[in-house]
Amino acid sequence: MDAPDPDDHSLVEACKRGDRRAFQLLFERYERKVYAVAYGFLRSQEDALDVVQEAFIKVHRYLPNFEGQSSFYTWLYRIVANLCIDHIRRNTRKKDVEFDDKLRHDGDQDSAPAESLPTSLLGNPGEAVENKEILAAVQDSLKYLSDKHRAVIIMRELQGLSYADMAKAMNCSKGTIMSRLFHARRNMQKLLRERLENLPEPSDDAVADLQQEAAVP
Amino acid sequence: MTHRKTTSRWLASMVASALAVPLVGAAVFAVPAVADAAVTKATCQVHAVLASKEGDGTIPADLEFLRSTLANDEFAAYKSFTLLEKKSLKLALDTKGESTFGSGHKLGLTLLGGDDTRLKLQLDLSNRDGTKSLVSTAYSIEDNGLLMIGAGAFTDASRSGKLFFAIQCARAG
Amino acid sequence: MNDETELPKADAELQAYFDGELDAAAAQEVARTLDGDPALRGHLAGMSLMRDLVNRSLEMKALEVPRARFEQIWDEIDRTIERDTRSARAPQAAPASLWARIATALRPFRAPLLAAAGAAAVAIVAVRLSGSPEVNQAPEVASLPEPPAGGPASPDAPAPQGSKVADRTTPAPASEDATLPQPRPADAEIHGIEFGGKTGRISHTGTVTVLYVEEEDDSQKKSERSL
Structure with a gap:
């Protein structure tokens, strides 16, 4: 931001x-x-x-x-x-539906390991953010997130709002925001991964380089 | 009781007479009016007006006729108005009249018809080099009614603002 | 586990670290853990990339909106501010809007009133005609500034002899004569419309209809600005 x-x-x-x-x-x-x-x-x-x-x-x-x-x-x-x-x-x-995340919920919260993005993306982050197909896939993934999950993703990733501000906006506790954001990110990664399965994999070296440089937020 | 009835009758007849005068007049003169109802000719005036956000709110004399329109909230953001150009078009039924403005915009108007109270027109406005249509619309308006077109930003050597075309048409002949 | 369930401590801390929500001591602790755990660092890289991708994809989406659309929105905002300012300065009715309000109030009765007024006008004309041979002595609507010399006094007057009705696509003479009376306040009825420029919008105010169009070049001019 x-x-x-x-x-x-x-x-x-x-x-x-x-x-x-x-x-x-x-x-x-x-x-x-x-x-x-x-x-x-x-x-x-x-x-x-x-x-x-x-x-x-x-x-x-x-x-x-x-x-x-x-x-x-x-x-x-x-x-x-x-x-x-x-x-x-x-x-x-x-539409007689509540602002809730029951719709289009991917229901992966119980899956144990935190699955990451395809290594093809992690290997070339600079290219990934300029790749139109990837960006279109991101848009499509956002569309399939529930309203609540999309809201927390946008508030945090795009607006950079604090957990406290997000809790206030969504009228819930900070703990709920943290949990919701965690699941929203996981769902988003899953949705994106599904859409990018066919992308070619990069070399292992590139992944290692990325892991080195991305370690610090 | 009788007095009341007489008074009521007198009042009723007065009211009826008062109403009857214009109605009879209307009835008498309505016949030629109806005969003339189909509109075959119209006169249109198109004023190119520059609306600017700077100024003291004065409306110049040559735009005085637009005062009530320009006082509308729709134009509240503008502080001054300048007449850039005025064109007149005489239209016959189904015949397109065209005018090109100093800004380069070309405006075409066609009289499509109308009745005794309204005119139906076709309007075509093309961009500054005349190569592309900006808007093409068929519309109807009261006789002597006005249509405004906001045609975007306009700048010349000394002025800048938003260009509006005020298109006013009335039946003629 | 759902959105309301408390997260495992490790997940909560890693996420809070990533989002800059930990205090300095807790952040150092997480940083130390990350040093010895490449998998965790990979996970963090994934979160970081996801953030970049979401940002970039929405930036690109915003760049698709033509500049002219934002200009139109600014105009609406500016008008609203102007209205707010006006009503704050002068809460009482401004004389200029009186007609508009009367017109709005009378709108439901417009047809019968017009009929009655028309009938009355015809009757007056009839009475006058019977007393004088001159026509158009008293125009119904106040004429505007000075009518140009030689021009007809009102639109009802006959067109000048010999004035040509525009034939098929005839360029009109640049300086014409006819000065029409004050326009009637009324919306136009749009039967069909096609905007050829980048954007278009119709605004009916109750007293006038305004069509807003924008040339493509105008909207492109400043649209290269990035977020």
Whole structure:
């Protein structure tokens, strides 16, 4: 997760003084990031764009109350996460289904070993993240995650929210978030592995190199 | 009782007369109106307007007729409006009138028909070099009604903002 | 085991280490364990790669959205802020929106009112005609600025003699005459529409319909920006 640009704070202060242009700059800086998050949650371009609009309107309305205890982007992402969760709840309510992970649950929680990604990916992480087929498989895997699992994956991996923030957004305990995230990651790996089974395997040396360099987070 | 009845009758007849005058008038004059109902000609005015986010909110005299439209919340984000160009088109039924604007946009209008209160039109707007359609629509509007098209960003040597086309058409002849 | 079940300590610690949720002492402890356990390091690498892949795939998804869509969204946001600002400054009715509100309130009765007004207007014209030979003495709708010299006084006036009706795809004369009266506030009815540019949107406000289009070049211009 990138650190925020140093002038987020000054833009926020300018917005508080009524500078509309400063707010536009903040919008332009974060529009696609917010969209990516919202799309990750909602899987629909139009719904995600609605959330982008709603989020920035909300940000502008509540900006006078923003005291800067967290960074602007953390605050913004909390708002986006809440809007997305509300959106999912509203929609699932319409369909008489709860915002829950019973749907499309892969049910692998009881499988003992933590299965990893194919070694073909681990061997070439730089190439993997630029490979369109792999990225499409990631999208497809996200689609098959349950709403709750997808939500924790997006909040943590994309937004970098803390366990405490995630617990607040999902209205549950920190322990539940940790457990949910663990299973979400495992499910995601499983789904992705299934979609990438046919990729050629890299050499053992490449795997060893990767393991060396990726040891420290 | 009788007095009340007489008064009521008098009031009723007054109300009836008051209503009858315009209705009779309408009935008398409706015959030629109905005969003319099918629209065969129309006059359209197209104003190219630059909407800018800077300015003091003044609406210039040449856009005064659009004041109530521009005061709509839809245009609330803009602080000033400038008339870039005005074109008029006289349309006959099923015949396309075209105009090219200084911005390069080409606008075509075709009168498809209408009745005594509404006009049906076909509008085609192509991009700045005239090579590609931006929008093509069949629409109906009240006689002398307005359709606005926001055609994206516009910049010339001295100004920049959003370009709008205000298309107003009324039956003619 | 489900989402509500407590995780085994080792799994919980490794995950918290990966997510930067451990305090310094606990993180050092996990780091020491990792030093002697290549399998665990491989597992951590898998989590790291998964994070990168999720991020990159959603970045790519966001890049597919044309710049123009975000511009449209900004315009909506800007309008909303403007509305908020206006209502904060002047909670009482602004004179400019009076007509719009009257029009909205009368909308359900528009047809009968128009009929009655039309009938009344016809009756007035009839009375006037009987007293004067001149037509169009009092236009129903206030005329706009100055009508150009030689132009008809109102749209109801006959077109100038000899003015040609546009024949098939006729370029219109650049500077025409006819100044129409103030437009009637009403939405258009869209029967069919095709947007050829990158994006398109229809907005009905109750008093005017606005079609928003965007040229492809405009939307491409700034779309190369990465996340």
